[in-house]
Amino acid sequence: MASRAAAVDLLRLTANGFTLDQALEACRSFNELEGADRGFARALASTTLRRRGTLDEVIAAHLKVPLKPKQTYLRDIMRITAAQLCLMGTEDHAAAWSAVELAKLRVESKGYTKLVNAIARRLAENGKELAEKQPLRADTPGWLWRKLARAYGTKTASAIAEAHRIEPPLDISLKDPSATIEWPEELGARKIGPRTVRMASAPVPSLPGFEEGAWWVQDVAATLPAEILGAREGEKVFDLCAAPGGKTMQLAATGAEVFAIDHSGLRLERLHANLQRTGLEAVVLEQDLLEWSPANPADRILLDAPCSATGTIRRNPDLLWTSRETQVPDLVRLQKKMLEKALDLLKPGGTLVYAVCSLLPEEGEEQVAALLERRGDVERVPVTSSEIGDLPVINKQGEIRCLPSKLKADGGMDGFFAARLQKKG
Template identity: 45%
Template sequence: MKDITKSRKSAAQPGPARAGRVSPGPAAGRRGAQTNDGLKTRDVAVSALYTVLVERRPFDEAFSRAAAARDLPARDRAFARLIATTALRQRGALQAMLSTYLAKPLPERMGRLDEILLAAVTQLLILKTPPHAAISLAVDQCRADRSAKRFANLANAVLRRVSESGQGRLSSLDNVALTFPDWMLSRWTDAYGAATARQIARASLIEPALDLTVKSDPEAWAAKIGAVVLPTGSVRCAEAGRIEDLPGYTEGAWWVQDAAAALPIKLFGDVAGQSVLDLCAAPGGKTAQLAAAGADVTAVDKSSGRLARLTENLSRLGLTAKTVVSDALTFPTGKAFDAILLDAPCTATGTIRRHPDVLYLKRPEDIPALAALQAKLLDHATELLKPGGTLVYCICSLEPEEGEQQVAAFLARHLNFTRRPVMLDEMTVPMSWRTEGGDLRTLPTHFADLPEGLQGLDGFFAATLVKSC
């Protein structure tokens, strides 16, 4: 099988879709009205994997579309998502293990066979799904795929052997080296050192806990939910279940937001009564923070659909903000704001634990392209800020060109701006989370001292920039 037996470098690094493979189309892998729930669940997982790995499209978009098309109930939807995200995190080692069970490569035209086998071995070896269920449903998926059906018997034989001896072979493999692109590990080694780079990679492959930002009284809500309050103020749940079923969801007491993502707003200080512009606002967690803090918020995003969802979330929370559909680069400069948040588009390499598709969708050439866009956005933001106003720039990337180097270049271009070091207490932002210049830098390795299931943090960078005139 070509995709299974290829080298570590080519398996880890994204590239063009594999030539000769036939797109399954909207009906492939399904058996119409008689398809059982188990098969539909696996089909959603495989469809999402195919869309990410072959068509090179974002996971959340792919998964939502696949799940909606099959009309999965909430529990099956959650399991399908778990299969797919776990497969993406463990793909390097799982495919290397699978290759040892194949005597020779298979032809290119194999439909979704790669993704079917990947989802099946994920269930067998990682999620501990009973073999009869994982194997029989994978074989059914092969038979329902017009290009993979001729491999159904082979899939059955290989998966049975994997269920018997695959665990031992898998445990001997280095999933970090097999899953992460070489360029990414090399860059992190240069930026953070070899030991820290490997720790970041390992932490990025662990499924994260659920973090919530609450409007008030985090201790009380943590007790109701069965969660803990982090030193940063976020509420963290190790096992949350369905989000809509948690206490406080209906009454709008909280919203989902990684603990690191909740920190940049704290860098503003008191924003009550201030006019605040939130550029690139969707999905809206930071917009909600600003509104909850009493700011007069204008939220800008170029996607009307994403802004509509932001508005729906604010409505559930009982919060308000003015929303404007606009490209942040061309947002009108007729009004100046007291404060601006620029949560800029970036490579998102700090969020792999939540978005493992980043491993397969990002390329090294994305970094200079996004850094150039970030610089343009920063320059435009200066025209929208009042003298004496505060600009908080943040990204969820681990790449210095998008963070520390970006801010250094900005300050060199704009002599009327100065950096304000992090003013938060050391309990909220430890000194180890601060750069030499006084900016915020979180890593996936942070909170490593918490119990298993509660560890980790998204990788974020944020700087506070004050306009003098």
């Protein structure tokens, strides 16, 4: 019961603007849980967000009168109950009983205990079957589905939606990619891409090498932009939009002189903690990139620009329901400004990698095509397969286009775009 109540609280926090990660940190009822209860609450909230479209359909199939928009608590109880009965294989009685007990807790839902019980019983009978019948696109908001289908075709859009349904593996980046750390076989750990060890989800701080700072958590796709920047010892490298610092650590590990810039002090605290744990060094500046005027230009720049983050939905399923189509044009305008600014800060002959963890071409491929169209002093430098551990993610233009549907047999990858550009000398 306590774990289900915590799952409802987590859902409420995400509906009020918290990411699921922030909600997990902030939610008191969740943080009072221990061991298996904690794991169950987290899985329940995550599954409910991941499959919300499907769950709403199966609930609606059993409601004579739709719930009113303001009946948020009741709706969340029904959603977590449907998630348990249709998707998670929870015992029928436990799911139905806890749903009724949760409904009894609040004035707004007290009068609906009979309805909650009736829905839970119906879902126990046919919920699984109904959920299986829902199309893959049911769990993707309409605007995102249309954009994905337009960009990649309905087959790939369906494959992306399918990947979003699955809890991703844990990827860690090795500080020294040639290091031979012994990873326990029971974790199913394997090397993938240029510097990643992939394994089933595990409690991070207790894994070997964490305390010594031998690695950090980072999806394999997110490692590629810093890999293709080609930073070398002694070069001046600007990591613009750096926090929380996954890519800063990759760059610092090359021996380059790294300047890590971000305007968010809160996010930079995590970057500092990351550098401290791994023993890596960078000059960290809390600074609005658009107003920054360093004394000297850089040899290489990584611009990991703010974006829709639609590439990270499988790790942050809350984004499915909190991202808005209307945010995208503003982000595209900001990315364009940042690209121009980054080129101003680059030496002639220098290299710039532009990256976004987005699935949307307007933030990636089209942003770079427009830049090349308007500026004669920049050219694209195609990426080669050997630079990125032979991952099959290079498009016709020699850019990196990762999709969650790629590497399916191996556990997938986040969506990412990266292009390497050179400012003519």
